[in-house]
Amino acid sequence: MESDRGSARFCPRSGPFGPVERVGVSGKRRLETGASPERRGGRRARGRGTRAAKRPDSVVRRLLPQALVVAFLAGGTTSFVAQDRAIRLDVDGRPRALHTFADDVDALLAEEGVRVGEHDLVAPAPDTPLAGGDAIAVRYGRPVRLTLDGRRHQVWTTAQTVDGALRELGVRAEGAYLSASRSQSIGRAGLALDVRTERAVTVMADGRARTLRTNAATVGEAVAEAGITLGPDDTLSAPADSFPRDGQTVTVTRVTGGQEVREEEIPFRTERTYDPTLLKGTEVVTRPGRPGLRRITYLLRTVDGVRQEPRRAGTEVVRRPRRQVVKVGTKAAPRSVAGTDALDWHGLAACESGGDPHAVDSSGTYGGLYQFDARTWHSLGGTGLPQDASESEQTYRAKKLYARRGESPWPHCGERLHG
Template sequence: MSKSTMKNLFYKSLRSKKIAITVVSLTLFVTVISLVLFEGTKKSITLDVNGEELNIKTHAHTVGKLLSEQEIKVAKHDLVIPSVNTPIEDGLSVRWEQSQQVAINVDQEITSVWTTDYKVEDVLAEAGIEVTEDDVVKPELHEQLGKDNSITVQKAFDITLNDGGEEKNIRTTSTTVADFLKRENIHLNDDDRLNRKAEGYLKPGSIVAIVRVEKVTDVVEEPANFAVETRNDPSLLKGREKVVQAGKKGTVSRKFEIVKENGKEVSRKLLEEKKIKNPQTKIVSIGSKVMVASTMSTNSKAGRSVSRGNSGAPAGGKEFFVTATAYTAGCNGCSGITRTGINLRANPNLKVIAVDPKVIPLGSKVWVEGYGYAVAGDTGGAIKGKKIDLHVPTKNEAYKFGRRQVKVKIID
């Protein structure tokens, strides 16, 4: 090969390289210009994804296309603002919040809702569930949903509490008596009683009644009654009594256990008794002496022996007027034995009068106008106050005597 040929080949190769470089340079230039023009025509968008803000540029024509570019799959309950069909404009702000399924348990009834809210209060409001300040909500209303995406609501209900007789209405979410007492900070003593078992269930309208039982001891000093001892006294007329020794009450100390329910005493038990001062026995002598009454003359007649005058009246003694009647030992219902033990049937002529012992003491010796000396030895059901009944031998004499005002003197 000649030198000229080799030279021609060299220049030809050099021209080819220059052409190739020029083509590559032009292509690169066009590409750069195209890229610059492409990027320059993108629109700037602010995209909020579940609270995380992104600044992006896009050629997407709609919000839906934009989310697709970002590989975001929009579900039925997701929140997209503005809507997916909204055209993209430069400077547009787009918010997407992914929905989540939340289980809401209201008194053991479970419902599910789809929501984009995270605050418990907002989720319940979206689900149309109303709560009051007495309801128990977990998590609490101001808190965010937990990882398990669940909310528990215990609705409060009304019950009646009677504590020691004091009654009031209370709203509670407790389902057992024990839990209710714990939440209300109610303490029971060992002797207190509940109307329900502690493990018993509560429902609206239930009544919880507590009987407060209190046991206390009380020491009191009380009078101790004295005994009464009777002794027969043959020197004392029958029917009379005489106090030989007055009775005096003693003192005894008694210790009681008192049980109170709701503040009222229901039982009292004697635990201990001590004598502080012994009582003094009252001693009474009972007369056993049978009196001997004077006899009435069989020849005298009561009707003509009675006189309105004072002839034969003894001196001294307590004197007063009484209403007098007469009776016999054989009257209807009469036993013939006087209150002081005199047998009038065996001694029909004895002068005995029936008296009210509060006016004329039994056993007293008396003088009766028109009757003479006698003994107050009997009583009668109708003889009350200033009335006397004179014993006479026969019914005829009793009828004749009738009813009269006479003077009486108590001699002894």
């Protein structure tokens, strides 16, 4: 073998831990493989004792760090694998599989950015610990503006269809009216739903009772479904726009109406003025009065065939009345005419007019107690008509007439003057 100063030569020899690496004087590394037997033997003998004493501590020092690293890595890997959980998460009907290190349901939802509110459903509960293979379901709440048989409610449901919401809310909708299809989906914004369940309603009309099952929205609709036609003036025992309740009885009252126009006289007023030229007790109509005329409209009403009292609805004045003017005498009347006081004037009056100072014969020509005609009356100083004069004046004028013509003005009753 060349000296240490020569170049190193590699031989296929190794020690117990592999080839022995040497560094020569030249500074180059080489493997010692070919020393002389003496050198080898002596060096080997000296080295054996040294290596035998030093080998255990050296090996421990070399292998312990490596073993610790391997143990740490092995333990960490086992822990890492143990904490990674396979979970199935279903959010509002959209399932997905995922792996998570979250400890419970709430942490998982936060990790996945799933926010839930007071009306949302989470199963299992948010504080439930997680284990591999768990299934988590989240159902969002949806607002439903429910009108059930006329009553309004604000409710929440996690169902995604109208049919599911009805079942979840416990609404029995067999035979009911629904404002939306059962299969209609309910979005996160919710919907308005009108539900009218089937009810028994009895309608009384025209002496008959009709009972029907209906989901009508109003009493008026239920009456129409019963086949009853209402007249323009007919009435119902319940408001037509009210909601019909189960077991309710609605009575129809048949009302017919009309109107009638009647004409009525408006009486005139009488104005009296005093006249000193007329005998006391004498009244003379200087301007006859004329009654007015009014038209009155009455509303006629018949309820279930019974005629009601007409109700006055309006009045129209067709013609205004004209007042009557009468002169009233204030002059003292003479009490007698010579030669006539002893005659029976009461008997004559009874025969001529039945004793009525205002009597008028059927022809309208003669009037008063003694049946004067107007011409004779005026010739005796009378004014107006004899039947309008007082009894005393009429008797006075009759006495004057007798003084002129005797009994002849009374051909049938004149003899009564003599009893």
